[in-house]
Amino acid sequence: MVDDLVKKLLESGVHFGHQTQRWNPKMKRFIFGQRSGIYIIDLEKTAENLGYAKDFVRDIAAKGGKILFVGTKKQAQMIV
Structure with missing residues (x-):
C-alpha cells in the first residue's frame, strides 16, 4: 500500500520541494536530494x-477540535 501511495505522490509532483536557498534546516531529514536548484x-x-498525520487529525476532529491547514505553494491554493 505504501508503494501505491509513493507512486501516486510521485505522479502528482509532491516530491518537488522549495528552492535550495529557501529551506528550513529542520526539514533536512526529509530531503532526498536536489535537482536544478529545487x-x-x-x-x-x-x-x-x-x-501519522491522518491519525492525529482524525483524533483532533473526533474531540471537536479545530484544524488549520496552511499551504505555501500556489498550486495547492484552491485545495487548502
Whole structure:
C-alpha cells in the first residue's frame, strides 16, 4: 500500500520541494536530494508520516477540535 501511495505522490509532483536557498534546516531529514536548484522530498518518508498525520487529525476532529491547514505553494491554493 505504501508503494501505491509513493507512486501516486510521485505522479502528482509532491516530491518537488522549495528552492535550495529557501529551506528550513529542520526539514533536512526529509530531503532526498536536489535537482536544478529545487529540493527533492523523500516520498517514502512522506508516505509514512502522512499516516501519522491522518491519525492525529482524525483524533483532533473526533474531540471537536479545530484544524488549520496552511499551504505555501500556489498550486495547492484552491485545495487548502
